[in-house]
Amino acid sequence: MIRLMIVDDEQIVLDGLRFLIEDRFEDIQIVATLRSGREAVEACRTLVPDLVLMDIKMPGISGIEAIETIRKQHQEIRFIIISAYEQFEYAQQAVELGVREYILKPVNPAKLTEVLQKAVREIKEEQERRTQEMENREKLERILPVLEHGFIYSLLLGEDYREELGQYRELFEIQKESGFVLVFEFGEGVHGKLRNRIGTGVKSQSFYPLVQSILKYKCKCIVGPMIINRMTVLVYEDRCENEYEQRLSAMELGEALHQKIQEVADTNVYVGIGGCHPLEKIKNSLEEANYALNRMSDEQILHFGDIAFWEDREDGYSFVDIKADEVELIQMMETAPEEELVRQARHFFNRVEKKFKGSSVDVQNILLELMVMALGLSYRHNLQEADVGYSTYLGEFKRLESLVELENWCLQKIRKIAGMVQGSKHQHVSKVVLEAKEFIDAHYNQDLSLQEVSKRVSVSPQYFSKIFKEEIGLSYVEYVRKIRIDVAKDMLRSQQYSVKEICYRIGYNDPNYFSRLFKKLVGVSPTDYK
Incomplete structure (x- = not known):
């Protein structure tokens, strides 16, 4: 009425x-x-x-x-x-x-x-x-924790979270390009000697919703689940040139959050804070936040940048740098030529040796961690035990006494796994992906879903999404966008159509959305493109 x-x-x-x-x-x-x-x-x-x-x-x-x-x-x-x-x-x-x-x-x-x-x-x-918007918003609010938890799990497990992050930022129209991580730890007793961690984790589920509300009210962030007695939070923040001012700002937020959360949590609360990084490298901030939390003595809040050990390091090759180099090496195993991979691996070995001044135990621990990551890569690509020989790796590793032997053994295994991974990527999926690519190229301006295309090539949507990303280097959504934007650029250069006409011709229904997407991907608006 x-x-x-x-x-x-x-x-x-x-x-x-x-x-x-x-x-x-x-x-x-x-x-x-x-x-x-x-x-x-x-x-x-x-x-x-x-x-x-x-x-x-x-x-x-x-x-x-x-x-x-x-x-x-x-x-x-x-x-x-x-x-x-x-x-x-x-x-x-x-x-x-x-x-x-x-x-x-x-x-x-x-x-x-x-x-x-x-x-x-x-x-x-x-x-x-308005009614539909409210219903959609209610649905979104219900799935938001699931999306957030999925992203944080990807971050913690070292998986490639960039596609999820991009989808999340687009869904919630997040404009910031960087951020930092806070890791909250809950427990009874003094930090470093916390008691009953599992019991605290169970108890923390009762006040988790209140903590989540406090975080959402105080800052724009992604809140992860409670894992045993720790909770990981990503805060969106613009980077500034003055690292000290950025650190002070993060500490102020950490102190405010600590005070509010301590009021609702029936246990002690400790906060480790990482530095501000671009979102595609936010894993570094996670490592820093955990490092700060683990280095606490009598503090309740500690920023990675305030750790004297870190500031006074002699060689400049940090724990986070090591982690980043390990991740880069694993990524190179999927795509890089063998010569480039070998050169990068030897460079990594030299930096690690220099960092720990030849300490065999420390170097062994780093190389063992690298090999675990390499084996994880082989699992993800479904390589067989008969080809890789997973079961013998640890025994072989322990029998090697000198660092030279150990590094040469690691290099041999890295080259072998990389060769099989890169070979497998081109043996099985090319025909499926090629057929799908040809279909998408011919129907890019239609409302094609991932499910429709995967059905056409007779594979499940989940498997199709995986192999398409591996083969093309872009997700299905990213590839469709690229095709549409490339066509739009050609049409803009021809000067035969208006921006609105181009929007509809390439398959979008909202000219405003098209303009925002074009500027995001190309760097200039459609009207300014030449």
Whole structure:
């Protein structure tokens, strides 16, 4: 039911309009008939109608002034002007205030009916749109923790989380390109000698929702699950040139969060904070936050940048640098030529030896960690035990006494696994991906889902998504976008079509979304592209 208010200083007009509307409209409820602009302003505060028929010239506050005042509180209310005054200045003022129609007295019943029908239709469409948005938002709120937990798990497990991060940022329209990680630890006793970690983790589930609410209120962030007694949080933050100022800002946030969380958590709370990094390298901040947490003595909050050991290091090759080089080596095993891979591996070995000054135990630990990561890569590519020989690796590793032998053995295994991984990527999936690629290239401007394309090439959507990314180097969504944007660039250079026409021709329905996406991927807006 549409709620309507009528405002006119002539009672005969009010009565006539009421009779006409009630006779012709079953879906309109007249909530008030008023005789001044002041009464209209006061009534709108409590009645909040959907639609107002407003006379312009009334004693005291005019209709235009009343509309202007009401608009400040209720942007959603629609107005239709009814007046005997046809002066252009009134019509112009009404348009500036968002008035849809301007009807002259004496009112033509047919004209009024037409205008009201249009207004009712638009109001109902808007109400349906808002209802749908609220339902979508409720659904989104329900799946948000699942998305966040999935991202944090990917981060913790060292998987490639960049695609998930990109989808998450697009879904929530996150503009920041960098951030930092906080790791919260809950426990009984002094940090470093915490008791009953598992029991604390179980108990922490009771106050986890409150902690999550505090974090969401204080900052724009992704909140991870409680894993035993630790919780990982990614905070979006713009990077600044002054690292010290950035560290102070992060510490202020950490202290504020610590204070609030300590109030709701029935246990001690400790916070490790990592440095600010680009989002594609946020793994570094996670390592730093964990490092800070593990180095605590009598502190409750510690920033990685404040650790004296870190600041006074002699060689400049950090724990985080080692982790980053390990990840880079594993990534190179999937794509890099053998010569380049060998050169990078030897460079890594030399830096590690220099870092630990030849300490065999420390170097062995680093190389063992690298080989575990290499074996993990072979698992992900379904390499067989008969080919890789997983079961003998640890025994072989322990029997090697000198660092030279150990490094040569690691290098041999890295080359072997890399060769099999790169070979497997081109043996089994090329035909499937090629067929899918040809189909996408021919139908890029249609509403093609991943499920439709995977069905066409007769593989499951999950497997298709995996092999497509491995073969092409882009996810399915990224590839479709690239094709569309490349076509858009060609069309823009031809100067034959408007931006709006190009948007529809390449398969998008929203020109504003197309313009934002184009600028994000190309660096300039469609109108500025040459």
